[in-house]
Amino acid sequence: MGTLSYTATVSLDGYAADASGDFQWFAPGDEVFRFHVERTGAVSTEVLGRNTYQLMTYWNAEPEDGSWGEDEREFARRWQEIEHIVVSSTLGPEDLDSPRDRLLLELELSELEQIVRDASGEVEIFGPTTAAAAIRAGMVSDFRFFVVPKVVGGGLRALPADAALDLDLVEHRTYGDTAYLHYTRR
Template sequence: MGMLNYAATISLDGYIADSAGDFQWAAPNEDIFALHLARLSGVTTEILGRRTYHLMQYWEDPAQRAEMTEAEQDFAQYWQDVHKIIVSSTLAASQMRSDRDRLQRDLCLADIRRIVAATDGVVEIFGPTTAAEAIRACLVDQFEFFVIPIVLGGGRKALPEGAYRKLRLEDTRTFANGTVYLRYGR
């Protein structure tokens, strides 16, 4: 049986993107990117929505490889190798880029439980919309946040309304640029 993880890079006031949808302010530096790579070593399955799937296709484009650092190439390899469950009612199965990519029309709590139970390792649910019901239902075993020292004042929230849960701080790390990594468990 696996474990369900939710990770996000967020502003100090809890947003993953500003009111215009921009998230470039969250780009990781080399040290933060290295921690992302390390924490992903146990992730065997990613659950994500259509928009995130399209955004992440950058990492599967061979033309981009020449411009990537070694760490970025490592991430690109991880992204190509990990099993992905894409939740979308509009994508076609023919749009899946790999035999590791599985299309799922909708995602209910029973589906999430089944995916986690059938997986060895960590299942990461990617994106606040895709993760919202799992967070509200207290299915997430671990939260990982990279808190950027910026206040946006609005935008797309990292956590859904109506979620309540007490958590235990398991790990923390502060980076030179003021970003703080926080890992919480049940």
């Protein structure tokens, strides 16, 4: 049986995307990226929305210019071994990049519970819209935030406005001007 975690890159004012929907306003530095490589080793399943899935297809094949370094190749290898469950009502099976990827039109909490039960490791739910119902229902046991020094003034909140959470800080690190905060549910 796995565990359910939620990871997000967050602006100082609590948003995962700005008012125009852009969530690519932060590129991790070398230290943050190396940390992502390490923590991905525990993840067996990713549950993600359409936008994040489409962004992450970058890791399915090295660019022809061979520009990836050792860390990028290791992250891509680990990413490709993870089962991806894509939640989208606009994508079709033909839009999936790998036969290991699975498409759900919507994510029912009972189905998510089954995914976590069946997982051999950590199930990471990626994206605030995809994660909102599970967060509200108290299903997420670990919250990992990469807080970046940017204020976007509005947009898509990293946490649902109506979520009531009681959390313990279990780990924190800084990488230059980025803070990593790991909380667990009480």
